[in-house]
Amino acid sequence: MEGAAFLSDELREIIAEFVLESKELLDRATNDVLAFEKTKEEELINNVFRSIHTIKGTSSFLNFNNLSKLAHVSEEVLGRIRKKEIRPEKQVIDVLIESFDTMRAIIDRIEKKGTDLVEIDGLVKKLEKISGGENGDIQKETSDPLPEEKKETTEMKSSEIEEQTIRIDVKKLDELMNLVGELVLGKNRLIALNQNARVNGLSEKLIDSLSEVTSYIEFITNELQLSVMRARLVPVRKVFNKIPRMVRDLCGEFKKEVELRISGEETELDKSLIEALHDPMVHIVRNAIDHGIESPEERIKKGKNRKGLLSVTAYNEGNHIIIEVFDDGRGIDTKAIREKAKEKGLISDEELSSMSEKEIMNLIFLPGLSTAKTVTKISGRGVGMDVVKTKIERLNGQVYIDSEPNQWTKLVLKLPLTLAIMKSLVIEKDKELYAIPLNTVSELVKLKEEDIKFVDKKEVIVLREKIIPVLDLSSVFGRDRNGKGCGYLVVCNVEERQVAIKVDQVIGQEEVVIKPLGEFLGNIVGIGGATIRGDGRVILILDISSLVRAYSLSHQKRTHIS
Amino acid sequence: MDNGRILQLVTFKVGNEEFGVDILKVQEINKMMSITRIPNAPDYVEGVINLRGKIVPVVDLRKRLNFPKRDYDKNTRIIVVELDGMILGFIVDSVCEVLRIPESIVEPPPSMISGIDSDYIEGIGRLDNRLLILLELKKVFMEHEKNKIREIGES
Numbered sequence: 272m273e274g275a276a277f278l279s280d281e282l283r284e285i286i287a288e289f290v291l292e293s294k295e296l297l298d299r300a301t302n303d304v305l306a307f308e309k310t311k312e313e314e315l316i317n318n319v320f321r322s323i324h325t326i327k328g329t330s331s332f333l334n335f336n337n338l339s340k341l342a343h344v345s346e347e348v349l350g351r352i353r354k355k356e357i358r359p360e361k362q363v364i365d366v367l368i369e370s371f372d373t374m375r376a377i378i379d380r381i382e383k384k385g386t387d388l389v390e391i392d393g394l395v396k397k398l399e400k401i402s403g404g405e406n407g408d409i410q411k412e413t414s415d416p417l418p419e420e421k422k423e424t425t426e427m428k429s430s431e432i433e434e435q436t437i438r439i440d441v442k443k444l445d446e447l448m449n450l451v452g453e454l455v456l457g458k459n460r461l462i463a464l465n466q467n468a469r470v471n472g473l474s475e476k477l478i479d480s481l482s483e484v485t486s487y488i489e490f491i492t493n494e495l496q497l498s499v500m501r502a503r504l505v506p507v508r509k510v511f512n513k514i515p516r517m518v519r520d521l522c523g524e525f526k527k528e529v530e531l532r533i534s535g536e537e538t539e540l541d542k543s544l545i546e547a548l549h550d551p552m553v554h555i556v557r558n559a560i561d562h563g564i565e566s567p568e569e570r571i572k573k574g575k576n577r578k579g580l581l582s583v584t585a586y587n588e589g590n591h592i593i594i595e596v597f598d599d600g601r602g603i604d605t606k607a608i609r610e611k612a613k614e615k616g617l618i619s620d621e622e623l624s625s626m627s628e629k630e631i632m633n634l635i636f637l638p639g640l641s642t643a644k645t646v647t648k649i650s651g652r653g654v655g656m657d658v659v660k661t662k663i664e665r666l667n668g669q670v671y672i673d674s675e676p677n678q679w680t681k682l683v684l685k686l687p688l689t690l691a692i693m694k695s696l697v698i699e700k701d702k703e704l705y706a707i708p709l710n711t712v713s714e715l716v717k718l719k720e721e722d723i724k725f726v727d728k729k730e731v732i733v734l735r736e737k738i739i740p741v742l743d744l745s746s747v748f749g750r751d752r753n754g755k756g757c758g759y760l761v762v763c764n765v766e767e768r769q770v771a772i773k774v775d776q777v778i779g780q781e782e783v784v785i786k787p788l789g790e791f792l793g794n795i796v797g798i799g800g801a802t803i804r805g806d807g808r809v810i811l812i813l814d815i816s817s818l819v820r821a822y823s824l825s826h827q828k829r830t831h832i833s
Numbered sequence: 834m835d836n837g838r839i840l841q842l843v844t845f846k847v848g849n850e851e852f853g854v855d856i857l858k859v860q861e862i863n864k865m866m867s868i869t870r871i872p873n874a875p876d877y878v879e880g881v882i883n884l885r886g887k888i889v890p891v892v893d894l895r896k897r898l899n900f901p902k903r904d905y906d907k908n909t910r911i912i913v914v915e916l917d918g919m920i921l922g923f924i925v926d927s928v929c930e931v932l933r934i935p936e937s938i939v940e941p942p943p944s945m946i947s948g949i950d951s952d953y954i955e956g957i958g959r960l961d962n963r964l965l966i967l968l969e970l971k972k973v974f975m976e977h978e979k980n981k982i983r984e985i986g987e988s
Contacts, residue, residue, distance in 0.1 A: 703870070748872030786888045788871070788881065791919050791974070795873050801881060801888050809869040809883045 289329050290382045291436060294375065296322040298512050301371050305515045308364050313353075320349045326374065335387040338377045344398040345370045351402050366397050368516070437542055443502045450495045457488040500689050504539035507585045507594070510548050511536045514556060514583060521560040528567050528578045529560060535585035538592055541689040547666055548594075548686075551659040555596050555682055556581070558656070563600030563680050573677065575599065591710060594684040603674040605631045612637070621727070625738075630768060632672050636660040664816055667693060667708060667785075667799070669765070685710070693785055695802075695812065697778040698761060700744045701753055704810040706783050706802060707772070711763040711815045715777060718758035732760060732771050739769045742822055747797060765816045772815075785812060796821045838936040842958075844965060845912065845925040848900045852925075852966045853932065853958065854912070860920065862928055863911045879924060882911065889913065891922040897973060898953070914970060921974055932965075934958055939967060 300322040307315040327342035345367060351357045377389045461484055468477055511533050518531045540548070564570075564579030571577055580599045585592060608631050612618045617637055618626075638657040663670045668686040687693060687710065695706035716734065723730050723741060730741035739762065745752045760771040783802035788795065799814030842853035843862070868880040868891055877896035881888050891911060895903060908927035913920060942954035953973050958965035 750872065788888060789890060789919060791890045791921055792871065792874060792878065792881075795871060797873065798871065801869070803883050803886060803888070807883055808867060809881050809888060811869065811871065 286333065286381065286385070287436075289333060290378055293326050293329070293378050296326055297371050297375050297378070301368060301516050302512055304364060304367055304371070305519055308359060308361075311359070316349060316353050316359075320346065320353060323349060330387075335377070335381060337387045337389055337391055338374060338381075340395060341370060341374055341377070341391050341398075344395050344402065345374075347402040348398055357401065363401055366394075366401060370394055370398060437503065437505070439502055443498070447495070447498050447502060450491060450498055453491045454488070454495065457484060457491055460484045461488070496692070500541070500692065501539075503542050503689065505542045505545050506536060507538050507540050507545065507548075507592070508536040509545050510552055511583060511585070513549070514552070517553065517556055518560065518581065521557060525561055526566060527560055527564050529564055529581050530578045532580065532582040533584075534582070538585040538587060539688075540592055540686065544666055544686060544689075547662065551662045551684070552594075554656070554659050556583075559596060559598040559600070559680070559682075563598040563602075565601050588685075591685050591687055594686070596682045596684075597679060599679045602676040602678055602680050603632050603635065603672065604676065608632070608634050629673065632674055633768075635672065636670065664814075667710075669710070669816075693783055693812075695781055695783045696761065697781050697804075697810065698759075698772075698774040699776040699778060700774045701750045703750075704778065704804075704808070705744070705774075706781065706810055706812045707761060707763065707815065708799070708812065709780065711765055712761055713764045713769070714762045716760040716762060716771070718760050718773065734762065734771075737769070739771045741771045741773060742818065743773045745773075747818060747822055763815045765819055768819070770815070770819050772813075772818075783812065840934050840936050840939070840958075840967075842932045842934065842965070842967070843912070844929040844932050845910065846927050846929060847894050847898060847925050850966055851929065851963060852968050854914070854968050854970055856931060858914045858916065858970060860913045860915055863913065863922075865905050865909045865911065865924075882922060884913065884920070884922075887920065889920050889922050891924060892974065894923045894925050894973075897923075916970055916974060923973070934960065934965070 300319045303315045303319045303322070306312070307319065323342050323346050327339050327346055330336075330342060331339035348357065348363070348367060352359050352363070357363060373389070373391060373394055377387045377391075380389060381387050460480075464477065464481055464484060468481075471477070514533060515531060518529055521527070522529050559581055560579075564581065565573070565575075567577045570579065576599075580597075582595075582597045584595045584597070587593075605628050609623055612623060612634055613620065618634065623631075635656050636659070660670055663684055663686070666686060668684060670682065670684050672680065672682050674680040694709040696709050696712050697704055697706050699705075716732070722732055724733065725731070726738065730743070731738050732741055733739075741760065744750070759774050759777050761774055761777070762769055762771050781804070783804075785800045786802060787800050788798065797814055797818040798811050799817075800812045801809050802812055803809055840853075841856040843856050843859050844851055844853045846852070863884075866882055868882055870880040871878060871890075874880075877893050879891045879893045879896075881890050883889075895901075903926070905924070910925055910928045911922045912925060912928065913922045915921075938960065939956040939958050941956055943957070953969055955967040955969040958967060
């Protein structure tokens, strides 16, 4: 195997498939091994054995000899564990996982360069030693640095390319096929009607059948849209699968003890969301273990269970899916956040004093704010949480945090089911139409000028004894106020904060297909994209959180607009 | 520049100047259509249009080249071009014709022409008694563009 360039198309396709399949098998094997370490259930080790065996078979068929050799020696070890000839101690599991990691690195290399030339001798020796039964010696060697390749593995992981293929349930495809069939029928009826109209002219009867066909086609189109969307849905398991392994590593790194509970992994999400969710989840889990959960000694002192609890849950809520990451650790220190925000000059004193505890907690999503005292590999550099936030917002999602000091922290991600279609509220302001994502809208209030009060020269409105800042699109967008209509306030919830947006008229709820503005225009503050309405006009979709950020920052020192 | 090559150009007018762009870059020419303005975008970005379901940004060439403002009329056209995979439109006063000229009559740009930044000019075509300004579209759309957008983000 010299390189990808020399492979025939057919072979390349087979290899691409092999890469995809092996990655899945390795993910599964890693999780099964970890579960086995805990439960010692025999079925689990059998599963691992089967996964690795498949990789061994296919890779030797494809002449990836290094990979098949590694798979072979790993299989030997697994076989002896299965026959209970070796005890699955931690160092054995460690080596197995190292070997799975290396296999993954080899597969990555095959994917990129078409070759499996990776140095594996050290690892093979280690595995052989284990299967040879010399259980005692390996402990020293597990700390051996795997030369070069190991380093490359970690780099590769961060630059992982998005998979362009999707595995789809045949049932979903059948559903699509059925709908397309219906659509063809509708089309035929339309053609017949058209011919009829040509010959006989428009009669009342014809118009009736025409409107019937129209509503029929409308129905089918909607169903088709939904089905295609569903076809793109993938269980969130794909992201969650990586968590057990991560938790195990992190526990080792930070000397913590954690019990992990995962539920709702069958909840489905759009494929593109799944891909984009990976990095934020890494940050969140790291944060929870590094900063949230205390060391065993500290926990015992506090009267808590020695093992910390980390639970990751996914579930549907209307048109959204919610992912909750809960830990029963030390919670969020709002005092530290206040001090830090003041020290860095991110928020003015008055504003700090007017904020609720919950609002303060959510300041941890601001760039440059990290309350961690020590800097660790990933968390604690003041980048983590704001990265999470920007990533989630880019997916039209929201993220917020809740906590009880010394009891627990709960991080909630709220994501749309799909990226392409969104429910929105269409409004008019200064004779232009805009769409506001409906998931941010909490209520509509009729605007009476006398209700608007001023605090610190800023417009606010008091709604059920709560002071809500008012945002005028005309001034944010630099437009002349020339709107007609009596005026409403659209109250939006973003990041646990509320803001009321002044609009002239409310047109109504509409489902919109989000289209990007394109790289030429780049990021425009306050605009999340555009959509085309039924009449062919382009309207802009507002990005409320970037609007709010731009608006509140315009009153202070501008630090950062992403 | 004499190598016997022929340039095929779409020519159009802005003010009294006649311009030309490589025909291979041009995707289509449209009559004026409804444009949705984009707040906080550079001022020569007129907005976006719906081009058969695709959102396409449109630049007003008059504003871009610092010509005085003028209302759109029945001759106004949007020329849609493809540049490095991006689809963009620009508004011109009118479209004239498709022209074939030998490359040999194209001269390098002088330093200053009627107020147009000569950076945008690829060359000047001299025909009988007409002067044809060959636009370097990439520079018209990109170079300063990127900076301006960045400025907006930072200001």
